[in-house]
Amino acid sequence: MLLTDELKQARDQLEEQNQEIRDKQEELKRAKEELGKRLGEVESQLDRMESEKRRNKAVMMGLEIGTRQQKQIIEKVTKFLQEKVKVESKVKSAYKIAEKVYEWNSKIEKKK
Structure with a gap:
């Protein structure tokens, strides 16, 4: 009887630990999704900023x-x-x- 009680108690503890692990996995999955979404937003914002920076430049x-x-x-x-x-x-x-700034061809001709 004592052995079966210990076995039942061990199973209950194992089930509790498994449930905690499942909860943590679900929490990590949600955090990963949130980070992925945030990363996408940041990349999009960076692309817009880089595009605007290039658009406002001119070389004369x-x-x-x-x-x-x-x-x-x-x-x-x-x-x-x-x-x-x-x-x-x-x-x-x-x-x-x-x-x-010289053209490349003129530099080649000068070296000949």
């Missing part, structure tokens, strides 16, 4: 600017856009990339 070549002062570069770019391109635009930032 051939514009002669003799300074690296950002304020003066912004003024020259704004003036160029107004006079030559006939576009009213608010330039938020501008910077000089390089002193002079």
Whole structure:
């Protein structure tokens, strides 16, 4: 009789532990789904931000600017856009990339 009582008690404990494990698994499954959803939202937001960042950029070549002062570069770019391109635009930032950019073919010819 004592052995069957101990066996029953062990089964009950095992069932309780199994139920706790199932509850934890369900909790982890819900957390995983929530994290997946949140990750999707963050990736979507990042894609929108990257797209907007690219959309608001322009590279201009051939514009002669003799300074690296950002304020003066912004003024020259704004003036160029107004006079030559006939576009009213608010330039938020501008910077000089390089002193002079040559075409690749001209570099090859110079080395020959």
